[in-house]
Amino acid sequence: MTTPFARDQWYVAAYGSEVGRTFLARTVLGEPIVFYRTAREARVVALADRCVHRRYPLSQSSLDGDNVVCGYHGFTYDPSGTCVSVPGQERIPRTARVTSYPVAEVDSFVWVWIGDPALADEQLIPRAPHMADPQFDTVRGMEPIDCDYGLLVDNLLDLSHETYLHAGYIGTPEVAMTPITTDADEQAGIVRVARHMMDAACPPFYAKSTGIDGRITRLQDIEYFAPCLYLLHSRISPAGEQAPVFRTEITYAITPSAPGKVYDFWAVSRDFATGDAAVTEFLRDFNHQVVMQDVVALNILQRALEAEPAGYQELSIGIDAGGLAARRILARLAAR
Ligand code: FES
Numbered sequence: 563m564t565t566p567f568a569r570d571q572w573y574v575a576a577y578g579s580e581v582g583r584t585f586l587a588r589t590v591l592g593e594p595i596v597f598y599r600t601a602r603e604a605r606v607v608a609l610a611d612r613c614v615h616r617r618y619p620l621s622q623s624s625l626d627g628d629n630v631v632c633g634y635h636g637f638t639y640d641p642s643g644t645c646v647s648v649p650g651q652e653r654i655p656r657t658a659r660v661t662s663y664p665v666a667e668v669d670s671f672v673w674v675w676i677g678d679p680a681l682a683d684e685q686l687i688p689r690a691p692h693m694a695d696p697q698f699d700t701v702r703g704m705e706p707i708d709c710d711y712g713l714l715v716d717n718l719l720d721l722s723h724e725t726y727l728h729a730g731y732i733g734t735p736e737v738a739m740t741p742i743t744t745d746a747d748e749q750a751g752i753v754r755v756a757r758h759m760m761d762a763a764c765p766p767f768y769a770k771s772t773g774i775d776g777r778i779t780r781l782q783d784i785e786y787f788a789p790c791l792y793l794l795h796s797r798i799s800p801a802g803e804q805a806p807v808f809r810t811e812i813t814y815a816i817t818p819s820a821p822g823k824v825y826d827f828w829a830v831s832r833d834f835a836t837g838d839a840a841v842t843e844f845l846r847d848f849n850h851q852v853v854m855q856d857v858v859a860l861n862i863l864q865r866a867l868e869a870e871p872a873g874y875q876e877l878s879i880g881i882d883a884g885g886l887a888a889r890r891i892l893a894r895l896a897a898r
Pocket residue numbers: 613614615616617618632633634635636637
């Protein structure tokens with residue numbers, strides 16, 4: 563499976579907290595980019611991570627104020643990517659500049675625009691306001707996976723795998739047993755998948771974090787904003803009661819890095835037990851284990867698919883409706 567890349571889109575490149583006065587290198591849609599923050603305005607700068615002189619990665623350079631001094635022979639670039647000094651001569655070649663990417667910091671993420679900069683409209687960035695809302699406590703991380711990014715989209719849009727891959731963590735039999743409803747707005751590029759379990763076992767993830775002991779009502783409502791942002795709105799309450807409702811917002815940013823490579827940004831935000839360090843530590847560690855189960859499985863799946871003869875067939879069923887809608891949207895966005 564090779565999912566085409568969609569350009570002229572915003573992608574999450576980092577958490578804002580990862581970008582400072584040292585360089586952060588990330589590759590997005592095959593483009594190596596270096597990120598840093600300016601000294602005075604603390605603004606995020608994103609430049610092509612290859613010096614125009616001999617292609618040395620600028621992420622291996624140093625900062626002189628807000629300018630990047632190439633670590634190989636000293637070509638110096640300002641935050642717009644314009645070369646302002648070269649060694650051994652006064653004259654700076656007119657073509658001495660590196661690409662500067664539009665960036666925006668929204669909801670604790672650093673978003674980068676890949677494509678025509680004239681089309682970069684920040685209003686198009688899909689929102690995850692809970693990520694920066696003090697009413698929620700958030701744990702988060704990022705794992706690179708060596709797989710086609712479409713495999714991660716598939717994985718997240720079909721949570722029936724929780725029952726099998728994440729048994730003993732977030733999966734219970736009811737997840738796989740309960741049918742889904744899917745609603746795709748292919749024009750807007752949004753897929754919604756709902757699975758409402760009215761009487762389900764409580765998996766350790768929620769039992770240990772909420773303290774509920776017994777069966778639960780478990781509502782999963784997914785919103786996928788193609789290509790990058792995925793939200794799982796999770797609502798847990800003791801079965802048969804309406805209140806209290808424990809609200810968990812599970813966020814993923816799915817950023818294709820290169821063919822066969824994806825950045826898996828993950829976060830869990832909760833509106834209960836806020837400020838409780840033990841719950842925070844439990845969720846950070848437990849969810850990281852869950853993410854790593856997916857990382858291991860997707861690495862295995864990618865290798866298996868690479869060994870398949872060309873033209874292999876898949877067999878899709880009802881649980882795949884969300885993933886199939888996402889594939890159609892991604893193909894359309896990539897073809898534009
Ligand atoms: S490669 Fe950067 S100055 Fe030579």
